[in-house]
Amino acid sequence: MINYKDIKAILEEKIDMSNQVLILPHLRVDMDTIASSIGLATISKKLDRPSFILVNDNPLQIEAGTKKMLKSAKDQYDFINIEQYLQKRTEKDLLIVSDVNKTNLISCPNLLPSFQNIIIVDHHAKDEHTISTPYQFIDLTASSASEMVARLSFLFHLKITPKLAEYLLAGIAVDTQNLTRASSNTFKISSQLMEKGTSMEAIEPYFVEDFVSNRKWNRLVDRTEFQTYKAAITVGDDQEIYTGVEIAKAANCLLGFDIDASFAVGRVSPFEISISARSRGIIDVGHIMKEMSDCGGGSPKLAAARIQNQTTEEVGIKLKQKILPAFHINS
Numbered sequence: 001m002i003n004y005k006d007i008k009a010i011l012e013e014k015i016d017m018s019n020q021v022l023i024l025p026h027l028r029v030d031m032d033t034i035a036s037s038i039g040l041a042t043i044s045k046k047l048d049r050p051s052f053i054l055v056n057d058n059p060l061q062i063e064a065g066t067k068k069m070l071k072s073a074k075d076q077y078d079f080i081n082i083e084q085y086l087q088k089r090t091e092k093d094l095l096i097v098s099d100v101n102k103t104n105l106i107s108c109p110n111l112l113p114s115f116q117n118i119i120i121v122d123h124h125a126k127d128e129h130t131i132s133t134p135y136q137f138i139d140l141t142a143s144s145a146s147e148m149v150a151r152l153s154f155l156f157h158l159k160i161t162p163k164l165a166e167y168l169l170a171g172i173a174v175d176t177q178n179l180t181r182a183s184s185n186t187f188k189i190s191s192q193l194m195e196k197g198t199s200m201e202a203i204e205p206y207f208v209e210d211f212v213s214n215r216k217w218n219r220l221v222d223r224t225e226f227q228t229y230k231a232a233i234t235v236g237d238d239q240e241i242y243t244g245v246e247i248a249k250a251a252n253c254l255l256g257f258d259i260d261a262s263f264a265v266g267r268v269s270p271f272e273i274s275i276s277a278r279s280r281g282i283i284d285v286g287h288i289m290k291e292m293s294d295c296g297g298g299s300p301k302l303a304a305a306r307i308q309n310q311t312t313e314e315v316g317i318k319l320k321q322k323i324l325p326a327f328h329i330n331s
């Protein structure tokens with residue numbers, strides 16, 4: 001069991017030893033990684049250290065809700081890219097990695113050796129790509145990094161403004177499908193955030209969908225094949241480019257049907273295919289995603305993989321072969 005008082009003590013010690021703090025969200029930023037980074041920046045502020053949040057994604061690729069959050073927070077927090085950081089860096093910078101622990105899922109793996117201290121705050125399982133540091137605070141029971149950072153914010157007696165509460169609640173909501181995957185602890189933290197002046201209504205604007213995008217991922221859902229075993233698989237047209245979020249939404253939607261696992265395959269760039277996988281827990285989709293790609297993985301119920309230089313059809317065929325053993329079926 002992870003002790004949040006230990007995380008607080010290490011954060012205090014290491015932030016105090018540093019000149020400034022670089023906070024690093026995962027690649028292809030979402031609302032959980034950004035909200036938790038904002039919370040960590042607020043903790044740095046309380047400890048009188050300047051902090052920067054490194055966002056190096058192509059702005060065009062950032063999902064609408066996350067874009068809204070970045071825009072809302074940009075006057076109070078310093079979002080910078082790698083070039084801007086390199087101008088500001090000092091010998092004694094602390095790196096805090098939020099909502100991620102793997103070198104292949106961050107924008108600047110080659111910068112890691114230059115930091116004296118690295119702290120990981122995350123809720124994803126470790127694997128061979130996990131950043132090596134003594135300070136790996138990974139809570140697999142937390143719904144989201146935002147839930148972890150909210151707990152820390154209360155421990156630090158931060159002044160939690162309604163806006164900060166709103167960001168953190170939106171971060172929790174995005175990782176729990178609007179609290180439908182929330183534990184009693186997650187509800188407790190969410191309720192404490194609401195006491196700070198936010199609400200489920202307040203975070204609704206972060207989740208309004210773009211009509212064109214909604215129709216697009218729904219067309220992906222329409223291509224679904226329901227296998228005789230209880231899996232739903234949809235494979236997008238190889239000519240159509242989706243965002244990672246659209247593919248994830250198709251997989252989420254499919255898990256709403258009477259199946260054990262869902263898989264959505266779609267092209268995300270001229271060179272790359274993405275798979276989103278969801279499971280009710282009987283089938284370990286994290287394992288299947290790892291088998292599909294070196295940098296694939298996730299938790300047993302929620303996982304993803306990216307595959308280069310193949311067509312969606314090729315990935316779909318390979319995926320079906322990998323799924324069969326999980327259902328104890330021989331192809």
Ligand SMILES: [Mn+2]
Pocket residue numbers: 032033099123143144145175
């Ligand atoms: Mn997360």
